[in-house]
Amino acid sequence: MKIRTRYAPSPTGRMHVGNLRTALYAYLIAKHEGGDFLLRIEDTDREREMEGAVDIIYRTLEETGLRHDEGPDIGGPVGPYVQSERQAQGIYLEYAKKLVEKGEAYYCFCTPERLKTLTKTVNGEEITQYDKHCLSLSKEEVEANLAAGMPYVIRQNNPRTGTTTFHDELYGDISVDNAELDDMILIKSDGYPTYNFANVVDDHLMGITHVVRGNEYLSSAPKYNRLYEAFGWEVPVYVHCPLITDENHKKLSKRSGHSSFEDLVEQGFIPEAVVNYVALLGWSPESEREIFSLSELVKEFDFHRISKSPAVFDMVKLRWMNGEYIKAMDFDRFYALAEPFLKKVITKPLDLRKIAAMVKTRIEVLPDIEGHIDFFEKMPEYDCSMYVHKKMKTNEETSLNVLKEVRPLLAASEDFSNDGLFSLLKAYADEHGYKTGYVMWPIRTALSGREMTPAGATEILEVLGKEESLSRIDAAIEKLGG
RNA sequence: GGCCUUGUAGUCAAGCGGUCAAGACGUCGCCCUCUCACGGCGAAGGCCCGGGUUCGAUUCCCGGCAAGGUCACCA
Numbered sequence: 286m287k288i289r290t291r292y293a294p295s296p297t298g299r300m301h302v303g304n305l306r307t308a309l310y311a312y313l314i315a316k317h318e319g320g321d322f323l324l325r326i327e328d329t330d331r332e333r334e335m336e337g338a339v340d341i342i343y344r345t346l347e348e349t350g351l352r353h354d355e356g357p358d359i360g361g362p363v364g365p366y367v368q369s370e371r372q373a374q375g376i377y378l379e380y381a382k383k384l385v386e387k388g389e390a391y392y393c394f395c396t397p398e399r400l401k402t403l404t405k406t407v408n409g410e411e412i413t414q415y416d417k418h419c420l421s422l423s424k425e426e427v428e429a430n431l432a433a434g435m436p437y438v439i440r441q442n443n444p445r446t447g448t449t450t451f452h453d454e455l456y457g458d459i460s461v462d463n464a465e466l467d468d469m470i471l472i473k474s475d476g477y478p479t480y481n482f483a484n485v486v487d488d489h490l491m492g493i494t495h496v497v498r499g500n501e502y503l504s505s506a507p508k509y510n511r512l513y514e515a516f517g518w519e520v521p522v523y524v525h526c527p528l529i530t531d532e533n534h535k536k537l538s539k540r541s542g543h544s545s546f547e548d549l550v551e552q553g554f555i556p557e558a559v560v561n562y563v564a565l566l567g568w569s570p571e572s573e574r575e576i577f578s579l580s581e582l583v584k585e586f587d588f589h590r591i592s593k594s595p596a597v598f599d600m601v602k603l604r605w606m607n608g609e610y611i612k613a614m615d616f617d618r619f620y621a622l623a624e625p626f627l628k629k630v631i632t633k634p635l636d637l638r639k640i641a642a643m644v645k646t647r648i649e650v651l652p653d654i655e656g657h658i659d660f661f662e663k664m665p666e667y668d669c670s671m672y673v674h675k676k677m678k679t680n681e682e683t684s685l686n687v688l689k690e691v692r693p694l695l696a697a698s699e700d701f702s703n704d705g706l707f708s709l710l711k712a713y714a715d716e717h718g719y720k721t722g723y724v725m726w727p728i729r730t731a732l733s734g735r736e737m738t739p740a741g742a743t744e745i746l747e748v749l750g751k752e753e754s755l756s757r758i759d760a761a762i763e764k765l766g767g
Numbered sequence: 768g769g770c771c772u773u774g775u776a777g778u779c780a781a782g783c784g785g786u787c788a789a790g791a792c793g794u795c796g797c798c799c800u801c802u803c804a805c806g807g808c809g810a811a812g813g814c815c816c817g818g819g820u821u822c823g824a825u826u827c828c829c830g831g832c833a834a835g836g837u838c839a840c841c842a
Contacts, residue, residue: 295842330841397840407768412838438840456772465770465838473840480842504771504837527773534834562779565791569780573790592780595835599778602792612805647804657803674802707801714801725801737803744801 288320290495292346292353293484295327296338299545300345302598303499303529303537306563310526311497312351313564313586320494324356325487326367329477345546348556350579363491368483377478380486380516381439381471389515390471392427393419393440415440415468439472441482443511451510453503453523455591461507469508481505485512493521500525500595501536524588527567528595537598549603553651555614555622558607566596576609608649619645626654631662639748643739660733661748664757667734669765677722684727685765687719691728692758701751706743731761 292308294300300308315322324346328334343358355361365371372378384390395418404413420442422430431437443466450460471482478486488496503525513520531541543549549559561577569592570577570585577585611619623641631637644657659665672684679687691713698709714724729742732754738745746754 293842297842327842333841400840405768407838410768410838412768414838459771461770467838470840475840477840479840484842499836500772501836502842506771525772528836530835532778536836565779567779569790571781573781575779575791594773596780597778599792602779605792644804646806677802710801721801723801729802733802735802739803741801741803 286494288315288318288494289323289492290315290320290497291323291325291488291491291493292351293325293327293487294342295330295333295480296342297330297333297335298338299341299547301537301545302543302549302559302563305345305349305546305559306529306566307497307499307526308346308351309349309560309564309582310524310568310586310588310591311495313582314495314497314524314588316583317586317588321354322351323361323491323493324353324358324366325491326357327480327483328367328369329372329473329480329483331369331475331477341547348550349546349560350556368478368487371483371487372477376490377483377486378472378476381478381482384441384471384512384515385439387515388442390439390441391420392422392431392437393468393470394422394430394435394437395419413467417442417468420468436474438470438474440468440470441508441512441515443468443508449507449511451506451520451523453506453525454588455524455526455593456503459503459506461504466508466511469505481509482512485509485516488521489513489516489518495522495524497524497526500528524591526591527593529566529598530595532597532599534595534597541598543598543600553653554603554607555610558603558610561610562603562606566598567592576606576613604649611648611651612646614645616642616645622651623654626651627658630655630659633662635661635748639744640739643744647739657739660735660738661745664760665734667730671730671734671736672727672765674722674726677726678720679723679726681765683723684730685762685767687724687727688731688758688762688765689767691724692755692762695746695751695758696755698751701747703743703747706746710743727761728758731758 290311292311294304312322314320324342326339326342346353353359355363355366357366381390385392399418400413403416404411406412419440444463447463448460449463449466450458452458469481470479472478506523506525510520529537531537537544539545543552546559550556557578560579564577564582565575568586569590571590620638620641623644624637627637627640631640640658640661644654647657648654669681673680691710694709694713698705700706700709710724710728711721714721725742729738729745732742732745732749749757
């Protein structure tokens, strides 16, 4: 049988990294076996719906490369793929009524006020368990209420005794006392289905074979199972993914500042790196490899190797991985990404491509660029003590001397390329019996005013050009009292 | 509070009765080197606790403990 998985987000905002990983795993499970990956929009909560959110979903799927085979935008054999459209067709009500006929669900006319009396507070959380009050209504009473236009919901009718067991591919068999199962609402008073119900109905109607979802649904899974059984439908394979947490081991929330894919992209992360990192949060390949393209993941992915324990989202490791992607990236693409950051700092007509090349192996995230290159634009303030370097055996005096001697050589040099400059200065050093660093250190300091730079002295000379370089060296000589 | 799940270094993680308990990030040290970075080499750091079962438990069982999740007309 062909595997069919789905990603079923609700359009309420940016794509949370937990959802992204769920989508990724669903995609990988399907594609590893040559199956289908579908997109379904779950817009049954008209309150929380956000304008433009569907576009964010499309864009994120596009940027991460998680191409769906069926969905609202491209259609497919089991559409529509938007739940509000499906509800308009009356699909959910129709199926809910089937359950009512079977005695697996019932109409409920309880008012919010009455429901409130059923609520108790535990640890600051409000907990409500319905008391099956409306289950005892006779058929006539229900008909009368409906005829009178009383608002109603339809609830699942769960048994109060016995146990329900469901199977998860990762977690194994999980049994729950039926007394724990609330009579959850299937159809809301506005006529829309709840997530719980729409999900089951649509997954079945759309032929989903593997339901991939976050582990926060683990405790409600038995109720879904009962729904499948009530309908007499085959229960899909459940794959509950472990939770992704923040550094405090709490469910990742918007407050952490990096909870969504878009947040991360804004912070300068590369989509491929995010996908790669997220794939490894809760899953590990057989090999020791860590860097995987999406297509390599498709090949390697065995969902049985998904772990069961929650994982902390580690920005430090993500940064490292992003750096790996930047280093491996072909230069033109890197330059395209880097250019805005370069131009933010540098307005002078310097060779930005050369500067980009310098910085490529030294950053983890695009915005890191800015901190490396500001001295090109403008010579920063610095202290003369910077000329003192124990290992290079330099101090202010030796530096002044070197700068003075080297200045005319540079002024006379026709060749201001990195290679030419290096051999010129190397020859000078050899001639005087100096170590290379002994002469390079003061020059680099004079040119940059920085203890560390993304390039050596000669590369900086090359980029700065003769005129600017000499002027900076002159300023340094003066600063050193020469 | 009920229920569910999880528990290998700071973090991600291999492991599936016998291992010097992989690997990666981070940290520290060394090498390379015109600084830094890259790259190379190395170090420190771990099986939640207590009982069993077993010749032998990180691994199996039981009990604790801890953490997280969940208990909506949200998904």
